[in-house]
Amino acid sequence: MAQAIRFRQAPSPLKASCQECSLSNLCLPLAIQDNDLDSLEDIVQQGRMYNRGEHIFDQSTPSRSCFAVKSGSVKTSIITEGGEEQVTGFFMPGELVGLDSMSGESYACTAKALERTSVCEFPIDKLEELTGKLPDLQHHMYRLMSQEIQNSHQLAMLLSKNTAEERIAALLLSLSSRFQRRRMSPTNFSLPMARNDIANFLGLAVETVSRVFTRFQNQGIIRARGREVELLDVEALQLVTREFSRQNCQQ
Amino acid sequence: MAQAIRFRQAPSPLKASCQECSLSNLCLPLAIQDNDLDSLEDIVQQGRMYNRGEHIFDQSTPSRSCFAVKSGSVKTSIITEGGEEQVTGFFMPGELVGLDSMSGESYACTAKALERTSVCEFPIDKLEELTGKLPDLQHHMYRLMSQEIQNSHQLAMLLSKNTAEERIAALLLSLSSRFQRRRMSPTNFSLPMARNDIANFLGLAVETVSRVFTRFQNQGIIRARGREVELLDVEALQLVTREFSRQNCQQ
DNA sequence: GTGAACGTTTGACTTGCATCAATTTGGACG
């Protein structure tokens, strides 16, 4: 299907076709008028495919681009001097990776493909130049970065105030709504990341993640077999994430 | 001193003079050419003074501006549905508050003056318009927002991986370097925030914060009397923050 | 197919920090 389109349009291999992309309503094109799409297509580069585990960019190397996930999924993480890893985010198709590295010098994190993944690449300097000309695009960039800050604050909140169960419920619900945005099942999906990554992201031990999954399963809230997950009772999950906010409401 | 300048220049009361501001090398003006300073001054409004505890803006109200701290200090926090508060940041003179609310709709957090505080106000729509015209300013905005994301990731990291001592040492060092940037003593300053705010920010109980302060004091690393703090052994503090990254280095 | 390497799960034990409770300090104000 994607191939059929490629043959019909026959674009240069390095140039992406935002017009034809099924993610255009989630990605940068959503911000701009159809007749400005050309200028976005002028700067975007069709990135290559990455296999599971391959790095898209590395922390501390010169930052040149940010990336939109086209298919597959990506995790970002920062590494401390001591070699500790902290997962800072998971990115799914339509989402933009590398907004924390727009300061121009070097990448603030490492981005790694969690599965076979393709991306579109936006060179930062050209993107900046273009946003100077297209106010709507600029507005959208501010919006995305703003949102990234908010997400990160939410994460900080989750990490500092919530129990293991609350954190995991929140992650499952976040993934669910992101699958839904892409018109996929919000209750039946396969986790792109390993338990280890979940644990790291949520500031937990792997063992704890595993235990919570089985606890949820025993309560009939989810069904999990490896990375395949089914949310059986979304309301119960939502209840878990909010529970902590009420004062000691027993039972 | 500030008054003398105000009388000499006699600007309109609502217009700030970035030219004369002692923070211009920390704040937005640092990004732009002298001859473009006028256009920045055209949009900036001299905000009023806020007393301790006053709100500069409130979460969920329509967001119109972001603010540069001129004097005093500000804390930002988000409130959950359940009424829980999570402190998301502390802002000192020269720093920009509200970058997480550039999405345009409404403020993502509440900003509160920690002491008697004055700010400069930048209306978001005018700022966006201006950044479209001044590439250097736009670049700087991206840079600031990018950095805000990085800070927030660092915080998440601190919250998920570090002990109480490590978190507090990191905060003290962060404050120290921010005082130094303003050419104030990096070892002898007074905390703008209460223990409670520190605890909330770092995801700890107040009691734990208090205990760590006394422990540090007994070890001769700091001297603290109320909000007055003296860092007696900066290297020891740096050691504390890094300690966790080495594998079980006993002692 | 077989083994090696890795990811996941489960159990037993330990611990850092929260929680509860009580006291002390300090600032605001009549």
Place this chain on the structure above:
DNA sequence: CGTCCAAATTGATGCAAGTCAAACGTTCAC
């Protein structure tokens, strides 16, 4: 100057989640 209330400290106790250890599943190379 004493009163009042909020902030800070200190001590005693309990628990959620980390750590250690071992078994089990899955993937992949050869």
